[in-house]
Amino acid sequence: MGAPANAPNRKGNRMPPLSNLAARDVETLVHPYINLASFRENGPLIIERGQGVTVYDTEGKPYIEGMAGLWCTALGYGNEELVEAAAAQMRKLSFAHLFTGKSHDPAIELAEKLKEIAPVPVSKIFFCNSGSEANDTQIKLVWYFNNALGRPRKKKIVSRIKAYHGVTLAAASLTGLPGNHRDFDLPLPGFLHAACPHAYRFAQEGESEEDFATRLADDLDALIVREDPRTVAAFIAEPVMGAGGVIVPPKTYFEKIMAVCDKHDVFMIGDEVICGFGRLGTMFGCEKLGFRPHSLSIAKAMSSAYLPIAGLTIPEAMYQALLEESKKIGVFGHGFTYGGHPVSAAVALKAIEIYLRDRIVEQAAARAPQFQARLNALDAHPLVGEARGLGLIGGVELVADKKTKRAFAAAHLVGARAVAFAEAEGLIVRSVLGDVLTLCPPLIISAAETDALFDRLTRALDRTLDWVTRERLAQE
Numbered sequence: 310m311g312a313p314a315n316a317p318n319r320k321g322n323r324m325p326p327l328s329n330l331a332a333r334d335v336e337t338l339v340h341p342y343i344n345l346a347s348f349r350e351n352g353p354l355i356i357e358r359g360q361g362v363t364v365y366d367t368e369g370k371p372y373i374e375g376m377a378g379l380w381c382t383a384l385g386y387g388n389e390e391l392v393e394a395a396a397a398q399m400r401k402l403s404f405a406h407l408f409t410g411k412s413h414d415p416a417i418e419l420a421e422k423l424k425e426i427a428p429v430p431v432s433k434i435f436f437c438n439s440g441s442e443a444n445d446t447q448i449k450l451v452w453y454f455n456n457a458l459g460r461p462r463k464k465k466i467v468s469r470i471k472a473y474h475g476v477t478l479a480a481a482s483l484t485g486l487p488g489n490h491r492d493f494d495l496p497l498p499g500f501l502h503a504a505c506p507h508a509y510r511f512a513q514e515g516e517s518e519e520d521f522a523t524r525l526a527d528d529l530d531a532l533i534v535r536e537d538p539r540t541v542a543a544f545i546a547e548p549v550m551g552a553g554g555v556i557v558p559p560k561t562y563f564e565k566i567m568a569v570c571d572k573h574d575v576f577m578i579g580d581e582v583i584c585g586f587g588r589l590g591t592m593f594g595c596e597k598l599g600f601r602p603h604s605l606s607i608a609k610a611m612s613s614a615y616l617p618i619a620g621l622t623i624p625e626a627m628y629q630a631l632l633e634e635s636k637k638i639g640v641f642g643h644g645f646t647y648g649g650h651p652v653s654a655a656v657a658l659k660a661i662e663i664y665l666r667d668r669i670v671e672q673a674a675a676r677a678p679q680f681q682a683r684l685n686a687l688d689a690h691p692l693v694g695e696a697r698g699l700g701l702i703g704g705v706e707l708v709a710d711k712k713t714k715r716a717f718a719a720a721h722l723v724g725a726r727a728v729a730f731a732e733a734e735g736l737i738v739r740s741v742l743g744d745v746l747t748l749c750p751p752l753i754i755s756a757a758e759t760d761a762l763f764d765r766l767t768r769a770l771d772r773t774l775d776w777v778t779r780e781r782l783a784q785e
């Protein structure tokens with residue numbers, strides 16, 4: 310995901326001397342998800358302000374935020390109602406916690422609202438601060454649950470190759486990307502990765518979507534049987550995989566996967582950290598893809614990223630088991646100082662009010678056909694192996710050879726170069742493993758802004774193609 314020393318800067322050229330602010334950054338910060346060595350040369354893109362779907366750098370240059378930050382600023386920038394909700398709550402009660410029997414209004418109200426809109430049965434909500442914490446909590450609760458049920462061996466967790474579930478110890482173990490494991494001594498024992506549901510890369514010649522889905526479910530079944538179902542506790546999945554390259558599963562995938570989980574009494578966790586709150590044109594991603602997990606992890610767009618807040622839903626059977634454990638062992642020993650922070654909770658409540666009142670999810674669904682049509686048109690571009698997506702999320706996989714689907718050598722950093730050209734064109738996108746450009750704009754993006762996004766992306770792809778041709782990179 311990072312860029313080696315020969316990486317281009319965002320103008321697609323070698324970098325001029327770093328500005329004062331950039332130089333200070335390089336001397337003071339360790340940044341996530343960058344090649345730390347080449348970063349010292351190229352420096353950061355420093356964003357100063359934002360309005361609507363546009364952000365501005367320190368020189369005043371505007372960019373369409375084609376990634377909604379990190380898949381999260383669904384309501385865009387400069388939303389005064391969210392700002393006011395935060396300020397009002399800060400004035401009234403700037404902090405309160407949920408430990409040791411204390412509580413506060415915003416957490417109670419938000420939990421009630423989440424129970425009301427969740428597409429699955431929910432007994433209780435547990436709050437934390439990030440998607441990683443939500444997924445770590447999921448794993449801890451599954452283990453605790455199975456201990457409470459007297460099944461201490463039922464502890465293994467199945468995730469998928471190319472999944473992204475975060476970076477804390479359990480979450481990073483769930484993540485199925487090599488860069489999150491290598492030299493971190495991960496995944497931890499007991500974390501398994503099933504096959505990735507990406508037809509373009511992994512379906513067999515002539516295999517239909519439904520047949521591919523059946524094969525994936527059969528593979529999962531075989532994996533669980535091989536491991537011994539009495540030792541397999543849970544399966545976790547994003548409805549559409551995000552950071553793994555925007556992978557939309559084949560038709561019937563989740564209904565078949567759910568049947569396998571049910572057969573082996575495996576708890577199914579839906580990671581809605583990206584797909585939740587409207588991304589696919591439904592409030593939750595599992596509604597769009599037609600499945601009902603036992604629990605959901607939520608974060609990001611819950612507050613439109615105005616403040617950090619995350620959580621998970623707990624079904625009644627699990628809550629009852631936690632209750633019984635408390636009677637036996639006393640304190641429920643899990644929680645985060647800022648979990649359900651009142652200011653974050655007040656902002657999330659306001660964000661959900663806006664989603665419902667302004668019909669933001671319906672708006673996203675209405676924008677999706679234009680977004681997907683412009684996305685799919687990129688399939689014709691000589692550099693694009695597959696353009697794919699659902700709702701307002703998209704991935705554009707760049708390849709050296711369209712016919713054979715041959716990828717570029719990783720060292721050429723073709724995706725990073727395309728990102729740099731996109732930034733030069735006034736568009737922020739991201740490149741993930743395998744030179745996949747990802748798109749995930751704020752849900753409030755207009756028709757004209759959607760066209761501008763794809764016009765800029767097309768120009769960036771053309772410039773990338775010129776460079777690839779000049780450097781003869783497709784031939785290696």
Ligand SMILES: Cc1ncc(COP(=O)(O)O)c(C=O)c1O
Nearest residue numbers: 439440441473474475551582583
């Ligand atoms: C699906 C999914 N789950 C979990 C996470 C981790 O969230 P965080 O970065 O807030 O820990 C992410 C982050 O991108 C994500 O995309």
